Amino acid sequence: MQGRLSAWLVKHGLIHRSLGFDYQGIETLQIKPEDWHSIAVILYIYGYNYLRSQCAYDVAPGGLLASVYHLTRIEYGVDQPEEVCIKVFSPRKNPRIPSVFWVWKSVDFQERESFDMLGISYDNHPRLKRILMPESWIGWPLRKDYIVPNFYEIQDAH
Template identity: 90%
Template sequence: MQGRLSAWLVKHGLIHRSLGFDYQGIETLQIKPEDWHSIAVIFYVYGYNYLRSQCAYDVAPGGLLASVYHLTRIENSVDQPEEVCIKVFASRRNPRISSVFWVWKSVDFQERESYDMLGIPYDNQSCLKRILLPKSWIGWPLRKDYIVPNFYEIQDAH
C-alpha cells in the first residue's frame, strides 16, 4: 500500500521505494544513498524541519548496512505532527552515505555514532571521527560479522 508521501514523491519524479507503514502507522521509505541528500533538502523545504532521530543497523552478516532517519513535520496547527521514516541502505564494501548535517544540525552526533559503531562514513559530515571508542580501536563492533578480540584489558578496572 502506497502512502501519501510516497505518492507525492512519485508525482514529482523522485525515485524511492515504499516500505509500507510501521506498527504506529508511520510511512517508511527507502532512498538510494546517491539520492539521499537532494531528497533530504526537498523534505526540509516541504516542512519536515525536525529530525527526531537517526540510527543505523546491520541488516545481516555480510549484507547491507542501513541508516535510518525519523523526520517530523510540525505546523502551526492543532493537528498531529506528520512523521516519516527514511531508510538508506548501503553496501558493506562501500557504505558511503551523504551526511544531512547541513540540513538538520541535530544529526551531528548521531551520524558520528553510526560511523563509530558500524563504520558508515557520512560524506561532508562536519567532524567524522570516533566519539565512543578510542582512535586506536580496530573494527566496527555493531556489525554482525564483527569478531570480538580474545583479550580483555582489566588493569584499568580498579
Template identity: 90%
Template sequence: MSEIKKMQDRLSAWLVKHGLIHRSLGFDYQGIETLQIKPKDWHSIAVILYVYGYNYLRSQYVYDVAPSGQLASVYHLTRIEYGVDQPEEVCIKVFASRRNPRISSVFWVWTSVDFQKRESYDMLGNSYDNHPRLKRILMPKSWIRWPLRKDYIAPNFYEI
C-alpha cells in the same frame, strides 16, 4: 482509511508526482510509512523534504541487516506545524554496501544529526560524505573495525 495513512500516502504520491524515486516499505505499527531512498539520491531528497516541511529529525541510527548484507541508515523525520494536533512523520531508510558504506551527510540540513552520525560511524563504520567532524567518539582512536556489525569478532584481551 485512517487520517494518518492518508497523510502518508500524500507524501509518497507527492514524491512520485515530482519524479523523486523511492520505494515504499510499508507502514509500521503506528501507521508511519517507511520509504527506501538510494544513497546517491538521499541528499537532494533530504533537502526537498526539509523544504516540504519535515523540519525535525527525531532520530538517526544504523543497523546491520545481515552478517554479509547491507547497512541500513534510518532517519525518523517529523513535519511540525503550529496548530496541528497530529504531526506528520516518515521513516527513511538508506541502504549502503558493507564494503563501502558511504552516504551523503544531511548534517547541513538537520544539524541535530551530528552525534548520531558520529556514533553510527564509530559502531558500524558508515561514512558520511561532507560531515564536518566525523570521528570516533565511543571507541579509542586506535580501535580496529566496527563492534556492532554482525560479523565482528571481539579481540582476544582480558581486563586486569
C-alpha cells in the same frame, strides 16, 4: 500500499521505494544513497523540519548496512505532527551515505555514532570521527560479522 508522502514524491518525479507502514502507521521509504541528500533538502523544504532520530543497523552478516532517519513535520496549531521514516541502504564494502548535517544539525552525534559502531562513512560530515570507541580501535563493534577480541584491557580508575 502507497502513502501520502510517497505519492507526492512520485508526482514530483523523485525516485524512492515505499516500504509500507510501521506498527504506528508511520510511512517508511527507501532512498538510494546517491539520491539521499537532494531528497533530504526537498523534504526539509516540504516541511519536515525536525529530525527526531537517526540510527543504523546491520541488515545481515555479510549483507547491507542501513541508516535510518525519523523525520517529523512540525507545524503551528497541529496536534498530530506528520512523521516519516527514511531508510538508506549501503553496501558493506566501503559504505558511504551523504551526511544531512547541513540540513538537520541535530544529526551530528547520531551520524558519528553510526560511523563509530558500524563503519558507515557520512560524506561531507564536518567532524566524522569516533565518538564512543578509542581512535585506535580496530573494527566496527555492531556489525554482525564483528569478531570480538579475546582480550580485555583493564585500566585503573584514577
